[in-house]
Amino acid sequence: DAGVIQSPRHEVTEMGQEVTLRCKPISGHDYLFWYRQTMMRGLELLIYFNNNVPIDDSGMPEDRFSAKMPNASFSTLKIQPSEPRDSAVYFCASSPGGSETQYFGPGTRLLVL
Amino acid sequence: RKEVEQDPGPFNVPEGATVAFNCTYSNSASQSFFWYRQDCRKEPKLLMSVYSSGNEDGRFTAQLNRASQYISLLIRDSKLSDSATYLCVVIHSGGYNKLIFGAGTRLAVHP
Numbered sequence A: 001d002a003g004v005i006q007s008p009r010h011e012v013t014e015m016g017q018e019v020t021l022r023c024k025p026i027s028g029h030d031y032l033f034w035y036r037q038t039m040m041r042g043l044e045l046l047i048y049f050n051n052n053v054p055i056d057d058s059g060m061p062e063d064r065f066s067a068k069m070p071n072a073s074f075s076t077l078k079i080q081p082s083e084p085r086d087s088a089v090y091f092c093a094s095s096p097g098g099s100e101t102q103y104f105g106p107g108t109r110l111l112v113l
Numbered sequence B: 001r002k003e004v005e006q007d008p009g010p011f012n013v014p015e016g017a018t019v020a021f022n023c024t025y026s027n028s029a030s031q032s033f034f035w036y037r038q039d040c041r042k043e044p045k046l047l048m049s050v051y052s053s054g055n056e057d058g059r060f061t062a063q064l065n066r067a068s069q070y071i072s073l074l075i076r077d078s079k080l081s082d083s084a085t086y087l088c089v090v091i092h093s094g095g096y097n098k099l100i101f102g103a104g105t106r107l108a109v110h111p
Helices: none
Strands: A005-007 A011-014 A020-026 A031-038 A044-048 A054-055 A063-072 A075-078 A088-094 A107-110 B002-005 B009-015 B021-023 B030-036 B044-050 B055-057 B062-066 B070-075 B085-090 B099-101 B106-110
Touching: A005 A088, A011 A020, A020 A107, A044 A063, A044 A075, A044 B099, A054 A063, A054 B062, A075 A088, A088 B044, B002 B085, B009 B021, B009 B055, B009 B099, B021 B085, B030 B062, B030 B099, B044 B055, B044 B062, B070 B085
Parallel strands: A011 A107, B009 B106
Antiparallel strands: A005 A020, A020 A075, A031 A044, A031 A088, A044 A054, A063 A075, A088 A107, B002 B021, B021 B070, B030 B044, B030 B085, B055 B062, B062 B070, B085 B099, B085 B106
């Protein structure tokens, strides 16, 4: 079975540009999570969805960040405009309902110059 | 103060050694506990859940002390392949699967 799929795997962009990260969760999983990992702050939950509905976005750093889940098999995390401090690894994870185990995708390494 | 605190290490140990990692959490309402493993430049993966009575999975033993809000992971007979970062993770009561990660403890096992 395919795991969580993320694209792109690497992204290099210039400050001010729009960045869109994509995630396909494991089929049948009800929950989808977006995390950011940096050396300074570790792994932080940005937002999570249940059945395509955003449940908790308290971790989204500011209005430049937005996330959508238009259907059960696709989610996007958008940063507009991007800034150098957004450079990090962004992970998407999914989880089946009734389980606390989360399955992480391989991550997107973002570098904003 | 961070919600989940871990010694960052690194722990450098020879093959065959026994090594223990500790973790403390600040929210007494935490209800579920886990250890995740993250290899260099890879995603985190669940290593094991931690139960109140303690639990073992092969060479790995996890312990929970709710009174002291303390979690531990013991690795016996370390292998080179155990080299990774070990992340302590908690879920708060009513946290709806919201994982709170520690910063991780790095383990390096050498020949």
